Amino acid sequence: MKDRFENQEKDIEELLGRLKENPVVPSPAASGRIKAAMLEEARRMREQRLPWWRRIAISTPRFEVGKLMAAAAYTAGIALVILSVLWFANMNAEPALAQLQAEQGTVEVEHQVELIADLHYTYKKTVPAGKKIVLSPGDKIVVPDGAIGNLYFANGNKTIIGGDTELLLTSEDESQIALTLKLSKGEIKNYVKHDDKGFSVQTPIATATVSGTIFRVGVGDDDHTFLATDEGSVNVSVDGREINVKAGQEMEVVKENGLEIEVRPQPPKVYIASRGQVASCDRVLYSKDRRADIIAKTFPGAKVSIFENGEMVNYTWADEHGVARYWVVARAEGKYTFRLKTTMPGRESSRFSDAVTFVYDRTPPPLRILAPTSPIVVKSPVKIVGETEPGASVTVNGEPVHVDAAGRFTITLKLNPGRTPLKIESIDRAGNKLEDQLALEMQ
DSSP states (O other): OHHHHHHHHHHHHHHHHHHHHSOOOOOHHHHHHHHHHHHHHHHHHHHHTSOHHHHHHHHSOHHHHHHHHHHHHHHHHHHHHHHHHHHHHHHHHSOOOEEEEEEESOEEEEEEEEEETTEEEEEEEEEOTTOEEEEOTTOEEEEOTTOEEEEEETTSOEEEEOSSEEEEEEESSTTOOSEEEEEEEEEEEEEEOTTOOOEEEEOSSOEEEESSEEEEEEEEETTEEEEEEEESEEEEEETTEEEEEETTEEEEEEEESEEEEEEEEOOOEEEEEETTEEEOTTSEEEESSSEEEEEEEOOTTOEEEEEETTEEEEEEEOOTTSEEEEEEEOSSSEEEEEEEEEEOTTSOBOOOOOOEEEEEOOSOOOEEEEEOSSSEESSSSEEEEEEEOTTOEEEETTEEEOBOTTSEEEEEEOOOSEEEEEEEEEEOTTSOEEEEEEEEEEO
């Protein structure tokens, strides 16, 4: 083909050379025929270089092109209808694996549908707080930081999904008896019935298989997996090794420089109480009583060691219910922070518990009135501004007043002519109280 084009170009060049030497003026009719022939030859040569669909379009009359386009659009519409029917049929045919409820914040679900062989469609759906969605095998759950999701399974199992967690639901068979949760990031807590023998959680480096238990699994990254068993037992497979983690134990697997596996007692769950108030590890307990009761929940018969500011100050033993109690007495007003460890006979100690903090305070809060500066006022309403200890509560004549983070408060009152007595009271978090009497006179 290329040689033929080159020969034609040489013939044309030779013809043009002769015409240059011997000018010829053709008749108008001959000029028209020559021009038409040259345009046709140029069009034909150009078409040889175009793709097949463009050659068809050029060679087809305009009205035929319109028919072809209409036929193509009709065919595409039919195809879309068929794919939609297949999609919805697939969705209805897929068995429901679980229900997801967004308990707090907004949760995202990525759902993949197989339209036909090797053809999938993936869409995302957001689930706002309080709403539910039905899940199927292959669904991916993304719970952002600060949100919480609950998974409810048809057989009564339940999984709580913490914030900043990604989880994939899979089932090994059509009956969904063998259920696997693939955890790639974050932390989940699972409540599994005693007669369920097909529930497992898979992380990048370990697989936990259970039957009738409550356990937690966390993934820090691809090389770090954490597991804690609260009830029953969990069988964990790691790199060909089988490890049983019993109730009250936890397991940490790190795969960075080789494989490190540690099974140890869980740290005790710790509370601190005083004067009828109880605080867990996420709160500070304030009291004007110098004594506080530390309460720990751990193994029955376990030794519980008490540490203050990193130093061991004493120890006690858990009773037959796994409860240990220890009284601490504040030496002076101030802040006291405690952490606990559990040790079982013949076993290593747990890691430190979360800290509990006790503040012994017998000093009444400060209370100052900043405005008005004079008891004589000339107009109503009047704005009263004061300050007290941050965290204290304030009332004016028994009515609560908002106190900001800096301890400042403001209230606007309407006064009648004459004298108006005011009782302002501040109570701090330990229960210490201070009152101030104020009388305003409107003239």
